[in-house]
Amino acid sequence: MALSDYTGLTPQAEPGMVVGRVSQHHLWTMDAEQTARCPHCDAVLDLHERHLLVTLSEESNYLPAGKRYLCDEACLQGWLDAE
Numbered sequence: 581m582a583l584s585d586y587t588g589l590t591p592q593a594e595p596g597m598v599v600g601r602v603s604q605h606h607l608w609t610m611d612a613e614q615t616a617r618c619p620h621c622d623a624v625l626d627l628h629e630r631h632l633l634v635t636l637s638e639e640s641n642y643l644p645a646g647k648r649y650l651c652d653e654a655c656l657q658g659w660l661d662a663e
């Protein structure tokens with residue numbers, strides 16, 4: 581699947597939200613340690629290393645509803661699909 585194919589899907593754990601955009605992402609700045617937790621596998625991500633950045637929107641009005649950082653496409657699929 582292309583990353584754009586995930587747009588419009590709803591994460592299992594976040595009903596009422598839809599995926600806006602998925603992109604390859606990593607931080608270039610080296611000034612501070614920045615980490616985030618993958619909502620699927622609970623791994624701690626170093627945001628300076630390559631990961632997926634997902635923007636979420638409210639399903640009802642498409643207002644921005646935050647960002648999620650995931651390890652890779654496998655985690656993205658697991659997060660979006662029922663298990």
Ligand SMILES: [Zn+2]
Binds near residue numbers: 620
């Ligand atoms: Zn993960």
